[in-house]
Amino acid sequence: MTDWFQVVVFVALVWATAPVLGLHLFQVFDAQPQPRLDRWLIPVENGVLRFIGERGRPAEQTWDYLRPLLFSNLFFGLVALAFLLAQPPWLNPQGLPPMRWDTALHTAISFLTNTDQQHYTPEQSLSDLSQLGALQFLFFTSAATGLAVGFAFIRGLCGRPLGNFNTDLIRAITRVLIPLSFVFALVLLVNGAPMTLAGPVMLRTLEGADQILVRGPVAGYEAIKQIGENGGGFFGANSAHPFENPNPFTNLLAMVAMFAIPAATIDAFGRFLGNRRQATLLLLLVTVLFLALAAVAIKAEQGGNPLLTAWLSGPNLEGKEVRFGAGITALFATITTGSMTGAVNGAMDSLLPLGGLVPLFNLFLQVIFGGQGTGVAYLLVFLILTVFLTGLMVGRTPELFGRKVEKGEIVWSSLILLIHPLFVLVPAAITLADAPTLSGISNPGSHGISQVVYEYASASANNGSGFEGLGDGTLWWNLSTILSLLGGRYLPIAALLLLAAGFARKPKVPPGPGTLATDTGLFTVVTGVVILILGALTFFPVLALGPIAEAFSLTGAP
Amino acid sequence: MSVLREAFKALRLTVVLWLLTVVLYTLPLLAVGQGLFPAQANGSLLRNEGGQVIGSTLIGQPFASNRYVWSRPSAVDYSTGKAAPTSAPSNLGPTNPDLAKRIKDTAATYAQAGLAKPAADLLYASGSGLDPHISPEAARQQIPRLAAARGLPPARLEPLIRRHTQGRFLGCIGESGVNVLTLNNALDQIKP
Numbered sequence: 001m002t003d004w005f006q007v008v009v010f011v012a013l014v015w016a017t018a019p020v021l022g023l024h025l026f027q028v029f030d031a032q033p034q035p036r037l038d039r040w041l042i043p044v045e046n047g048v049l050r051f052i053g054e055r056g057r058p059a060e061q062t063w064d065y066l067r068p069l070l071f072s073n074l075f076f077g078l079v080a081l082a083f084l085l086a087q088p089p090w091l092n093p094q095g096l097p098p099m100r101w102d103t104a105l106h107t108a109i110s111f112l113t114n115t116d117q118q119h120y121t122p123e124q125s126l127s128d129l130s131q132l133g134a135l136q137f138l139f140f141t142s143a144a145t146g147l148a149v150g151f152a153f154i155r156g157l158c159g160r161p162l163g164n165f166n167t168d169l170i171r172a173i174t175r176v177l178i179p180l181s182f183v184f185a186l187v188l189l190v191n192g193a194p195m196t197l198a199g200p201v202m203l204r205t206l207e208g209a210d211q212i213l214v215r216g217p218v219a220g221y222e223a224i225k226q227i228g229e230n231g232g233g234f235f236g237a238n239s240a241h242p243f244e245n246p247n248p249f250t251n252l253l254a255m256v257a258m259f260a261i262p263a264a265t266i267d268a269f270g271r272f273l274g275n276r277r278q279a280t281l282l283l284l285l286v287t288v289l290f291l292a293l294a295a296v297a298i299k300a301e302q303g304g305n306p307l308l309t310a311w312l313s314g315p316n317l318e319g320k321e322v323r324f325g326a327g328i329t330a331l332f333a334t335i336t337t338g339s340m341t342g343a344v345n346g347a348m349d350s351l352l353p354l355g356g357l358v359p360l361f362n363l364f365l366q367v368i369f370g371g372q373g374t375g376v377a378y379l380l381v382f383l384i385l386t387v388f389l390t391g392l393m394v395g396r397t398p399e400l401f402g403r404k405v406e407k408g409e410i411v412w413s414s415l416i417l418l419i420h421p422l423f424v425l426v427p428a429a430i431t432l433a434d435a436p437t438l439s440g441i442s443n444p445g446s447h448g449i450s451q452v453v454y455e456y457a458s459a460s461a462n463n464g465s466g467f468e469g470l471g472d473g474t475l476w477w478n479l480s481t482i483l484s485l486l487g488g489r490y491l492p493i494a495a496l497l498l499l500a501a502g503f504a505r506k507p508k509v510p511p512g513p514g515t516l517a518t519d520t521g522l523f524t525v526v527t528g529v530v531i532l533i534l535g536a537l538t539f540f541p542v543l544a545l546g547p548i549a550e551a552f553s554l555t556g557a558p
Numbered sequence: 559m560s561v562l563r564e565a566f567k568a569l570r571l572t573v574v575l576w577l578l579t580v581v582l583y584t585l586p587l588l589a590v591g592q593g594l595f596p597a598q599a600n601g602s603l604l605r606n607e608g609g610q611v612i613g614s615t616l617i618g619q620p621f622a623s624n625r626y627v628w629s630r631p632s633a634v635d636y637s638t639g640k641a642a643p644t645s646a647p648s649n650l651g652p653t654n655p656d657l658a659k660r661i662k663d664t665a666a667t668y669a670q671a672g673l674a675k676p677a678a679d680l681l682y683a684s685g686s687g688l689d690p691h692i693s694p695e696a697a698r699q700q701i702p703r704l705a706a707a708r709g710l711p712p713a714r715l716e717p718l719i720r721r722h723t724q725g726r727f728l729g730c731i732g733e734s735g736v737n738v739l740t741l742n743n744a745l746d747q748i749k750p
Contacts, residue, residue, distance in 0.1 A: 006730070006732075048578075052567050053563075053566075068568065074568065075571070075572040076572055076575075079576060121646075123642070123644050123645065124642045124644065132580050133580055136580060140578075141575055141579070166571060173579060186587070186590065189587065192602050194599055195588055195591030195595075196599050197588065198600065201601060201611055203613060204612065205613060205620070205636075206612060207622065209619070210640070211613070211637055212642075212643040217584055217588065219599075220587040224579075236646045237646055237686035237688070240645075241645050242614075242616040242617055243601065248732020249727040249732075251731075252732075304678075307657075313678065315678070316682075317679050317682035318648065318657065318682040318683060319649065319682075319683065320685050321684055321686060322691035322735040323689075323732055325733035347647035349650070350647060350649060350650055350651065352652045447653055467651075468649050
């Protein structure tokens with residue numbers, strides 16, 4: 001009962017923050033005056049722009065927006081890679097050696113793409129300098145890159161030029177990510193997240209064992225990890241670790257932080273379009289889908305594991321913390337995979353079959369609030385496809401926001417949807433074909449299939465969570481997931497920008513009697529159905545082989 | 559625009575953003591932490607009368623003796639022993655026979671110690687491997703054993719457990735849990 005109440009509290013908080021933060025995002029990315037912030041930030045932003053030699057002209061071609069994105073991301077990644085490969089003695093209290101080259105490459109690309117898959121144990125691998133200089137740096141820049149793309153896409157769909165990438169990137173950091181993270185970091189700090197460079201503590205426990213407590217600049221790291229939908233833990237246990245997530249209050253905030261920006265981006269989209277009703281309906285749609293998925297996961301975990309009834313009863317607490325409980329850990333799992341954050345406050349691998357199906361399903365859809373900036377873009381791609389499909393069904397000209405949807409839009413939209421299964425299913429099939437040597441599966445049966453598929457789905461969706469029993473610290477896993485990480489990030493970004501730029505160039509057509517209104521309840525329901533059919537059907541066979549088969553094996557047991 | 563100029567621009571952008579998001583963002587937080595909230599910022603360390611660090615109030619410890627409240631099973635043994643520091647769950651899947659076997663073995667150990675039907679959280683391994691809490695039920699189940707081992711009346715243990723229980727946030731968010739380390743530390747102070 002209290003679990004469901006907490007779901008309501010969570011959703012209420014997300015809906016309460018969405019319009020406030022949405023207005024802020026709109027002002028930031030529409031370059032509207034923000035008197036209180038402008039006084040401090042305009043000199044900073046102009047200083048940065050002048051220093052880098054950026055005049056801030058809006059992009060005329062897609063390439064004008066994409067080029068600085070690719071160049072800056074290349075340098076962001078190289079800086080992080082250098083820190084990981086060198087791991088100098090500064091701020092390195094444990095004297096940790098450099099990372100192996102393939103793990104360093106995977107880590108740099110994984111954090112660069114806002115994914116944050118971790119094929120290493122942070123406590124034993126990274127100095128404080130690497131945590132800050134490589135990972136925290138990429139937390140900010142990858143989230144800002146996503147936001148920039150999201151708003152460039154929104155501008156294009158609203159018939160405007162894409163904007164200027166460097167300006168968007170800098171303003172996303174100075175006006176959105178740093179202020180929000182700073183406040184959240186202070187709250188985390190007061191609640192017990194460490195903020196020190198003093199290194200680990202060795203101590204003797206009450207029973208006389210030697211314990212090593214790794215500390216670090218956790219509060220600041222943790223805040224942007226959640227707000228930027230990054231998700232890579234300072235510690236191996238991620239948000240289950242008491243230093244990252246000390247109590248139920250910080251857990252609630254961590255959950256809201258994951259949905260805050262994607263929900264607000266949907267709200268800001270309505271303001272750009274001048275049709276807030278459209279945005280509210282989209283927000284309602286993803287909220288309903290989210291609630292349905294969360295309900296399945298929570299119900300499954302509350303029900304407990306029928307194989308263990310000889311020894312215990314009650315909810316499934318394997319891999320879960322007492323202070324959060326089974327239901328809220330399932331809720332967290334639904335949020336973190338819906339939002340492409342990938343932080344976990346419990347073991348995804350130990351979720352019951354249906355509890356694990358929900359995160360996997362979220363990774364396939366990518367729109368249940370979705371990634372930083374890219375979530376709303378994917379959602380609008382589904383809107384374009386729905387306009388096209390319904391237009392075909394009723395024989396009307398497909399139009400969206402006053403512009404015709406034609407071949408170009410459909411080609412790019414279909415491509416965006418096809419990239420994901422390509423980078424999930426193909427490498428998963430290869431890995432499973434030679435499972436004994438390649439896969440590193442740790443759990444037998446259908447669950448092992450889920451482990452492999454999950455890893456690639458998480459990489460391609462730029463999520464970063466995992467069924468972490470998987471032995472993924474190998475050359476094969478590092479290199480093969482790099483392909484999914486890069487393919488799942490930069491190909492859709494390029495396609496989204498091409499789609500938006502082409503759409504903006506089209507002549508505006510006044511709405512006529514043949515125009516299908518997209519801001520209605522009926523159309524929103526149809527969009528939801530399209531999302532479920534197009535998004536999930538491709539992946540249904542692997543769901544059947546993995547979690548669904550496992551669910552049957554669980555209930556079929558004596 | 560030449561590729562070189564674009565690359566040089568991106569390089570300068572990288573330098574500025576690095577300073578902004580790593581140095582400028584982190585230093586004030588370190589200053590606030592060390593200046594205003596040193597206890598939390600340094601890991602909520604727990605010290606004995608001699609000033610020696612005996613743990614962190616946020617991090618659990620393993621307990622096996624009859625004189626202490628037992629903590630939850632941990633896949634990493636609470637990051638103790640000679641092994642390098644770590645934190646992790648067991649990652650055993652729900653249908654993995656190893657999970658059932660581990661639970662069966664743990665239950666047998668408890669049964670030998672006189673705890674026939676332990677609360678589920680005493681059998682399930684935690685998410686971090688460092689869970690500082692057990693459920694209030696799991697703590698109460700251990701009262702008879704503790705009372706016998708320490709020669710204390712059970713009535714003295716009840717309020718002690720309540721004092722070391724972290725309740726739900728606002729009475730409705732999360733779950734309440736008994737902090738095993740601070741409780742055991744308090745037990746030691748009653749009767750050293």
